[in-house]
Amino acid sequence: MRIDPSIVAILACPESKMPLLLANDELVTVINTKIEGSQLTGADGAVITEKVDGLLVREDRQVAYPIRDGIPILLVEAAFALQE
Secondary structure: OOOHHHHHHEEEOOOOEEEEEEHHHHHEEEHHHHOOOOOOOOOOEEOOOOOOEEEEEEEEOEEEEEOOOOEEEEHHHHHHEEOO
């Protein structure tokens, strides 16, 4: 599922207020692979078990927010750090 680019253009990180960008399919695949292997934890420290349909990445590329069923989950608790 894709989010309308005009919607993405007005979204911001709830914590830093930085703009959010839609992640490419390659990053979504990498993140879902980590989720399948129980190798990804959320901001709350819990292991993430539910795959994502997409991601909104903070402009500094340090944090991502999941998109599930076409809905961006813009909660600080739902965010996770992106590692290089």
